[in-house]
Amino acid sequence: MSRRRNRQKFAHAPANMTEQQIVAKDRRLMLQDGQAWASFAGFDNHAGKTVTLNSALQLSTVWACIRLTAQAVSCLPAGVYDKAEHDSREKVDDDLSDLLCESPNEDQTPLEFWETQVAWLLADGNAYAEKNSIGKRLVALQPMASSQCSPYRKADGTLVYRFVDRGKMEELPREKVFHLRGMSFGGDRGLSPIRFGAQSFGSAMAMSETTGKMYGCGLQSTGFLKMPPGVKLDKEQRDQLQDIMSKFAGSSNAGKLMVLEGGMDFTPLALAPVDAQMLESLRFSVEELCRWFGMPPIIIGHAAQGQTMWGTGVEAILTAWSTLGIDPVCDRIEARVKKDLIRPTGNRRRYFEFNREALLQMDSDAKAKFLSAMTQNGLMTRNEGRGKLNLPWKEGGDALTAQTNLAPLDQLGGAGSEGAQARAAIRSWLGIKEQDLSHEQA
Template structure:
C-alpha cells in the first residue's frame, strides 16, 4: 500500500476523500504480481492458461456457475425483526428495498444476487460498493471480483484495491460489502478456478484436441503410400488435392488415386484413446470443485437415470450441503455489515428456502394436510402456500381429535 493510502487512513473524512482521488491515479505496476495473475490467469501442466473467460468456455463450469447463481437469486429475500414473544415480523424499510427489490439504479434484486453468487462461485469472493445516506444503506453497486482484492496497511487496517482500466483505486472497508466463500479464515475466500487450474487446464486441452480431431473430415483415418519419391511440385499438388477432402462437409467423398498410390486405413478409436472417458471424468471432476451434483447440470453417471426418487434425494442434498452454506454466508454478512450496530441482534435477512423445495401436487397436499391437522399451520397459512386468498375463520390453529378420550366425545355438540 502506498504512503498516500497509509496517511489517508489517519485523516478526517473530507481530506481522506481527496487522498483517495490521488491514489486512484496510481497505475498497475510490473511488480504487482497478484494484479497481473488476475488478468492473465495461471498455466496448467497441460500447457493451457486458465483464466475466468477460458474456464467459462467449459460447459461443465458454465453450468455449475449458472445453475447455482440462478437457483439462489430466484429465492425470495426478506428482512425480519425478532419480537419479544419469540415470533418475527417482516420489515419494510430502505434496507429491505435495497436487498430484495432495487439494489441500485440499473439492476433488479434477482440480477444483482445472480451476479454476486456467480462471482462467489468462480472467485470465492463477491464485492459491492455501498452507498450510505444518513448512516443507512442506500445502494449496492457490484464490483468485478477478479479486479478487486482486500489489502491491509502496516496497522492492520483493511482496504480494498480495485483495478479499473489499468488504474488502481483504493476504498475503505466501510465502502465495500464483501462476501467471502470457503477459505481458511483470512481476508479472502478461495477460488475454485485458481485451485482447480490443473483440472480445468486438462479439460481445455481435451476440448481443443477433440475440436482439432473433427476439424479434418479425414480425421487422420489413414495414410497415402507412393511407390516413389515425390517432387516438390507433386507434393504441392497432393496437398491441393487433399484440401478438397478437409472438414466435415467433405467427409466420405470418394478419392481417386493415381501413379501407383494407395491408401492405408488407420484406426483411431475414441474408446482406445480414452477421449470419451476422459471428457466424462472431467465433467464430474469439475462438479467436485463447485460442489454441484452432476445430475444438476444434466450429466448422469453411468447407469444412472435422470428421473426418480434417487435424483430427488440428490437435489435435496445439494440444497442442504451446496446451496444452504452459500445462503448462510450471504445472510450472516448482511447482518454483520449492513445492519445498524444496535439492531444486529434483533434484525436479520433470510432467503426463503421453500422456494426451491417444490413438490408434486400429491406430496404437497399431504405435507400441508399434516401441518394443518396437527396444529402447526393454520388453514390460511396453507392457502398462502398455494397462492390462494385468505378466508374468514381460517387463522385459527386446528388439530385432529380422533384419539380424544371417550369422556370428551359429544361435548362440543352438547355445548352448542
Template sequence: MPIALTDSDFWSAFLGGGSFTGRRVTVDAALQLATVWACVRLLSETIATLPLGFYEKLADGSRKPATDHPLYDLLHNQPNAEMTAVQFWEAIIASMLLWGNAYIEKARIGKRIVALNFLLPARMQKRRLLSGAMEYNYRDLDGTQRIIPEDDLVNIPAFSLDGVNGLTPMSYGANVFGAAMATDEASSKVFSSGMRAAGFVKVTGSLKKEQREDLRASIKQFAAGGPEAGNVMVLENDSTYQQLTMNPGDSQMLESRSFNVEEMCRWFRVPPFMVGHSANSTNWGTGIEQQMIGFLTFSLRPWLTRVEQAIRKSLLSPGERSKFFAEFAIEGLLRADSAARAEYLAKMTQNGLMTRNEGRAYDNRAPLAGGDELTVQSNLVPLTMLGKITSTAGSAKSALRQWLGIKNDEDQNET
C-alpha cells in the same frame, strides 16, 4: 490510469493459473468449458431466484417481515438502480464461484443505506493496515482508483484458509480446468480433419527430399478432402498408399472427456446429472430424489449461509443484529413442484403449524373469513360431535355424555 506491475490481483485474474498442460486458466477461458458454465449457472441462478426475506424477531419468539426497514426492499426487490435482486445475487454468487470473493459497496445518505452496488472482484485490491483494519483499493471502469472504507464495503469470501481472503478457484483448480481445455482442443482438431488420420506410402527404393515432399503434398490433397478429392490418385514406382483409420469413439476421447466432466462437477460440488451428465448415475426416482436432497444440503446450504451471515455482519448495526435477520426461503424451490408444495401446505395447516390464511398467503391467494385460527385433525370423533368440542376437558366430556344420552352416574354404569 495504467495498470501497475505490482497489481497482483489484476494480473492473477488476467493471466490465470498455470496448469500441467501449459495452458493459462483464466475465468473467461474456464467459462468456455460447458461444464464450468453449467455449474456456475446452476448454483448462481438457483440461489438468486430463492426468496430472500428480511425479518424482525418478536418478543414471543416469532418473526414478521421487516417491511419498514430500509434493507427490506434492497435485499428482497432491488439493491440498486441497475439491477433487480435476482441479477444482483446471481453476480454475487458467480463472483464467489469464479474469483473466490464477492464485494458489495454500500451507498449512503447520512447513515441510511440507500443502495448496494456490485463490484468486480478482478478490480479490487485489499491489504491489512498496521491498525488492523482492511484497506480496499478499487479500480473503476474509467481507470481511476479509489480507497473504499471498510465500513462501506461488504466482503463475502468463499472457501478460505484465513477467514478473510477467499481462495481463487482458477488458480487452485488450474490443472483440472487445464486438462479439460486440452482434451476439448485435441478432440476438436481431430474432428476438424474429418476424423481422418494421416496415412503412409510404401515405396520400393529410396526417394530424394524433393520427391518425398512432392509425394506428401499430392497425397495430402486426396486424404484431407482438398480440391483433388474425388479424383483418381496416381502413384508411381511401385508405391502403395495406406490410410490410417480412427473410430469415432477414440476420436472423441469419450472416457477422458467424461472424467473431466466429473472432475469439474466435483470441484463445484454439483451432482453430474444436474448438468446433463448421466453416465454412471441412476435415473430412477429414488436415486435422483436423494441426490437432490444432497444438492440442497451440501451444495446450496453453505452458500446461503455465507450470504445470510455476511448481511448480519456488514449491513446491520450492532444494536440491530439481535432484532433483525435475513434468511433465504428454501421452500421457494417447491414452486416448480406442485405436488410437493400442496403436501407441504397440507401438513403445515392440518398439524396446527400454519393457519389456513397463512397457507393461502404462501400460495399468493386472498385470505378467507375464519381462516386465521390454527386447526388440527381430529381422529375417531363422531360427525355429530364436530364443532361441539371445546378446548377444556370438562366441556368435551359433557358434550360426549350428552351425545351418549348419559344423565347420571347410574346411566353411565349401565352404558
C-alpha cells in the same frame, strides 16, 4: 478522482512532469497487485494452458456449475424480519428491506444483484459491492468485479480494499465495502476454486482443445490410400493427389463423394486407443470440475456410468444439493448481511433471510405433502396454506386445525368425538329420537 485530490497529487509531482504523465503514472499497476495481474496472466499448470476466469468459463462444466447455483439462490424470495415474542417474527418494511429485496441499485433487480454476487463468490471465492450512502442511510449496493478488487492490511492493521478501476488503483475503507467471503482458512479473502484448481481446469482445457482439433482434421486421422502393387507415384502426382484429398479433409467437407481411380483403395482406421481413452478422460474431467464447485454432476446433465437421469436416486441427489450446496450459500449471505448491514444500525433483533420453501414451487407433489402436513397438524392455517399457492383468502380459514385420530383414550366414543357426532347425524336424518332409542334398549 476529485479536483482537490488532483491538486494535492500535482503539488508533490516533479516540475518537469505534465498533468497527463502524472495521471498515467497514477494509473499504473504495481508489482504487489497480484490479484489484478492474475486476472490477466492466469495461473500456472502443467498442461501449459492459461487458466483465467474467462478461459475457465469456456468449459461448459464450469459455466453450468456457476450458472445453476447462482440462479437457484437468486430466485429465492427474501425478506427482513424482527424477532418477536414466543420465537415468532414480524416482517419489516423499511429502507434496508427495500434495498435488499426490491432495488439494490439503480440498474439491477434483486435477482440480478444476488445472481452477480453468488456468481463471483463461486468463481473467485469473494464477492464485493460498494456501499453508497446519503448521510447514515444506505441507498445502494454497487457490485465490483472480484478480479479487480482485493482486501489489503496496512501496517497498522487497518483493512482497506484496493479496487482497480480502468487501470487506476483506488482504496476504499472497510465500511464502504460489502464483502462476501467463500471458504477459507481464515484471513481476509476466500479461496478461489479456479486458482487452486488450475491443474484440473488446465487439463480439461487441453483435452477439449485436442478433441476439437482431432475432429476438425477430418480424413487426416480416419484412413489411408493404397495403390495397386507395383504402382509408384512421382512427386508431381503426389502433390496433385494431396490437393485433391485436401478438398475432402475437415468436418466442413463431410458427406462429399470421393472418386478413386487407377486402382486406389481407401482403408478406414478405427479410433486409436489413446484417442478413445482421451474421450473417456473428458467424461472424468466433468466430474473432476464439479468437485471444485460442490455440484453433483447429474444436476448439470452429466450422468455417471450406470446412473439414470430419473428416479428416486436423482431426487435424493437434488435434495442433497439443496442441503449442502444451496443452503450454505444462503447462510453465508444472511450472516454477512446481518453483520455488515444490520448490526451497524444497532438493531440486534433484526435479520435477513431467504425463503428456502420456494425450492418446492416446481415440485407439486412435494409442495402438496408439505402443505398437507402443516395444515393438518396445526402448524399453519388453511388461509396461510392458500397464500402459499397464491389463492384468495377464505372466510373461516384462519383457525388452526388438527386431525383427532390420535385423541386420548378417555375421549374415544365421547359426545364430542367424530363417531358420536356421525351417529347423532344419522339418527336425526332417520327421525329417531334419543328417548325412543332409550326405551328400545330398556
